[in-house]
Amino acid sequence: MNTVRALIADDEPHLAQYLKTQLTQLWPELDIVAVVKNGVEAAAQIAALAPDIAFLDIQMPGLSGLEVAQGIEGATRVVFVTAYDEYAVEAFEQAALDYVCKPVKTERLLRTIERVKAALRAAPPEPDGALAATLQRLLQEQQPAPPRLRYVRASQGELMHQIDLAEVLFFHADEKYTVVQTQNAEYLIRTAIIELMPQLDPEQFCQIHRSTLINLAHLAGTRRDEASRLFVRIKNHARELPVSRAYVHLFKAM
Template sequence: MTTPTALIADDEPHLVRHLQQQLAQLWPELHIVATARNGLEAAQAIATHAPDLAFLDIRMPGLTGLEVAQGVEGRTRVVFVTAYDEFAVQAFDQAALDYLLKPVTAERLGRCVQRLRAAVQAAPDEPDARLAQTLRRLLPAAAAAQPAPARLRWIRASAGEVTHQVGVDEVVCFQADDKYTCVHTASGREHLIRTPITELAAQLDPDQFWQVHRATLVNLAFLDSTRRDEASRLWLRLRGLAQELPVSRAYVHLFKAM
């Protein structure tokens, strides 16, 4: 039997240490492969280490725990950690998802560990479906709390002394890569901008641009076909783009009606 692995993400280092110490006592064989202080670090560490468990604080800089959970692939099971998100806690209760309320007590963590021990040995299909359904409820509610920005019509991309004006209708997809977001256009050109995917998604027409991955937004006008591989993972083929794009499990439901 392989050693179970986990990641802990929280922007308060002392809370990370506290959870590490409690887990070491309650689940000695659990190996913490990484810790993160913001959502971007958490997403990168999950992609790198593919841990069995990811303890995600809901309120983090960069990306929230909910947004990080959107991009989780494979068998990683998410445990949300929160101090005051009452609506989120109600949703987690109804979906029977794992969550911890701050301050995390040994008694509450002990009950959670009992469930997690069994869960890391089980097939992920059922909890994954519940997670996707819950995120679909929570993320629009979180977005609705913010004022709606004006829709983007143009993307400004600077290259040296030249600034390119790219119409959003010409964009095939946006892909985040480290510090930049790559803008792929129908003409085959690529531009780099610093606007993060989450900010772009909030400003683009949601009927035209769909987020299909934590790091990817696609223009449905260029969608050519979809494909499922041997592992049942969904891939997209876009006109004007050479490579196929993967769809995270939290977004697969968007394509069921197509």
């Protein structure tokens, strides 16, 4: 097996260091490429480094481990590190999600390592709608719903505008900024897509790509190209937006 690369995310530095030490002892071939202290950093480093495994603490500032996992593109396998109660652990087992409980015990971590090794030897799985649905359900059951935005303050040149979210066609990441697209104009905000998503009503906005959220009220339809890649069309807007493989399942009925 080629070198396996891993990331650890935990907002408690001593626990992150303990897990790193344990992994180094139990799996010497493992290359730990990053240790981060919150969910936002974890999401950014997973996107940049594409590790084979991400050990994600469930409860982190910025974004929870579940929220980070929900936004992962590619083949990074997630192992949740959790201090949750018995009910949550049962949910992880039913969904066949890898996890270890805090405090991390050597025997349990060894079992997780063997399970992950076996999974990595197998062919990479196709993006699974059931997994995305399970993560969404766990988020709803384990966390109180955050307050939802009704307006967003965004800049256009030197002016700041307050934009009703009903007028937003889509949000799209553009280097350091996120573009807020309405029917008539583009505006800019500094909030990253992954930070913006939990503040939006999931009945109104849908993620279709790591860098794109669309307003479902403005969805006109979908199209597949000759390579079977999926694109969405937005009402009163010429641009088509690509749907990444992780979110194709959301449009199977269309």
